[in-house]
Amino acid sequence: MNKHALRFCGNLESSQEASELRNYQPCTFPPPDDFYVSVDKDGNPLSKYSDDRWDFSAYGSKGFNFGKHKLTSKNNDLLKQLIFLYLYHMPLFPGKVQSVNHPFYTLAKLCKLADSHNVSVDQLYRFPRLAGDVMKYFQPAQHEKLFGVLNSLLRSEEFLGWKIADAAFIEELARHRIPHINTQSAYIPPRLWMSLIQSTETVMDAFQTHQAAFEKAWVWISNAYRHNIENGYSQMSPFHNSEVDVNYINHSSRKPRRVYPGGSKAFFENYGIANLLNQWVGYVPDPTYDTAALSSYANLVRDCAFTFILAHSIQRVGEGLSLRSDCFHLDYDPTLGNIGLLVGETTKTDPDSDARWVVPTSVERAVNILKFLGHLRIDNTFKSVTQEFARNPYLMTGQIECWHRGSTSLNLSQWGLGKFVEKNPLVFEEANFSITEEDYKIAYQLTPRLTEKSWFKVGGIWSFSAHQLRRTLAVNLFTSDVPESVIQWMMKHKSLNQSYYYGRNYTRLRMNTAAEQAVVTESYRATIRNLSEIADNTLGENVHATGNNLINVDTLNLIEKRDHKKLEALAKKGEIAARQTLLGFCMTQSCEYGGVESAVHCAGVDGSGPCKDAVFSKRNRKRLKIMYDNNAEELNDLVENTPRHSKLKAENEAIEVYFHATS
DSSP, X not given: OOGGGOOOOOOOOOSSOGGGSTTSOOSSSSOOTTOEEEEOTXXXXXXXXXXXXXXXXXXXXXXXXXXXXXXXXXXXXXHHHHHHHHHHOTTTXXXXXXXXXXXXXXXXXXXXXXXXXXXXXXXXXXXXXXXXXXXXXXOGGGHHHHHHHHHHHHHTHHHHSSOXXXXXXXXXXXXXXXXXXXXXXXXXXXXXXXXXXXHHHHHHHHHHHTHHHHHHHHXXXXXXXXXXXXXXXXXXXSSTTTTSXXXXXXXXXXXXXXXOTTHHHHHHHHTTOHXXXXXXXXXXXXXXXXXXXXXXXXXXXXXXXXXXXXXXTOOOHHHXXXXXXXXXXXXXXXXXXXXXXXXXOOOSSOOOTTEEEEEOTTHHHXXXXXXXXXXXXXHTBOSOOOHHHHHSOBSSBOOOBTTOOSOOOSBOSOOOHHHHXXXXXXXXXXXXXXXXXXXXXXXXXXXXXXXXXXXXXXXXXXXXXXXXXXXXXXXXXXXXXXXXXXXXXXXXOSSHHHHHHHHTTGGGSOOOOTTHHHHHHHHHXXXXXXXXXXXXXXXXXXXXXXXXXXSOHHHHHHHHTTOXXXXXXXXXXXXXXXXXXXXXXXXXXXXXXXXXXXXXXXXXXXXXXXOTTXXXXXXXXXXXXXXXXXXXXXXXXXXXXXXXHHHHHHHHHHHHHXXXXXX
């Protein structure tokens, strides 16, 4: 391999040039054991190639734990080579260090399988009879991604110097492929949903009762740690050996180690939070689990508040994790009163950078709790934090307290509801989530394929996932009087087909929601905001695809007069519409085209000519240029006329039409 072709591909916000960082370029491939693969924000080395765990917290990733998989020395070494290449070979790099986690787990599973057959993973393709075992080892839903990883590595064989699978072995794998049918996220029966929400509310109630005491305890411990570290004490905890005389004769120049007489037991009791920690995280006096209990409780409250937010907002997990402390807004409506909004960024099909989700005003409490915990952790951490981050942290702040062992990012990038519920039986008592006959009947009506799940049975324990919260709220909205186009807007999907996926079978069960009117009103206001932006074209920021202004004179007059009441009435009747799209706006209430196809149809590269309802927005130019370049790079590695190649080619043709129209 030409080692000079390898450069670290990740992006680090650092004052140093990338080429100056210790992990920039290896001298050989594979690199020597003492080569640093990761650095922190200041450029200080973190992990060596030989380490069992590579720490990439500075890059927004939890890193790669090779030791966790307990592979043989040979396959562990080969796995490291593969992940190193993903990080240093641009054609393999997926854009973010965090995104390398997918190939890491896929390849670790392959190495584990190879170990079970006493072969090294680079010899796997020499045993075609193992193809069936490989495909059984992976879930059908993972097969497509497995093929993607293997094909990418095969194209990089000249750089890697070996391969896992050749073309013949990949064909043999395809022969054993099991068709995958997407399983719809389950609808959570009302009783179970209420049990989940009431459990989170109980935890939040208890926290707010003891919030002041909790804060005082947290700050005291943080200050004690800081004092002991700054004065050079190896025993940093104020609870360990707290009865030992710390005024050493040989160290009379430094201040005494800060300790708490009686240790953590006396501390938590005196601060009034001992019972709180015992009730919710099972804390009993234990010198090995003192400050850790405080962190566990903070995580519990944080995750309960986050669950409450997701259950009431139809957000994806990624969208929830991207929320900042200033995300909650109150919008006053003369008829409805205060309307709660979460403002953030969508992460899937809608490019709206000021995305809004209508929520009950009760969500503000959960947001305030997360805001409090985030600031408490950031204000007392030893980690480097920017002023902007300190001022407005993410709601889901990581475990960054000074007593925490290990590395945690400032903000969480992954979160799972199922694991959270399972790990906290003191909060989510198993008996409350046992499936009754009525639960079974309701869930089956709305998600028939749940019978494929082993846990789905009367007497079984409901298995939660975050996406279930999203679908459950969507179904409840569908079964009320909220218009379909409003659901489409609220779920941040471009086509009703996507929204219907979550609401299929919704007519089998009818429920009501208090947020109904607020959701409808806010969707109409989104239409008015978009229309106002299109109409206010003084800087030539918007271009009508066919050259014709689609806003009639009467509507323009109402916009100029800021007569929002009449505009809302028109939006409600469906007489005016303006939805955001990839290229700008669409002037219809709904469109049968969604995702990538919407751009293709808007620009007319599907053969029909530019859509008469399309408006191109110049503010999307930067985002589309990045997308165009990424597509072009990927197209170079794809076989022509394959579905993926055809899709990206059509998308780039649509973007070219956009560039021509807006230039």
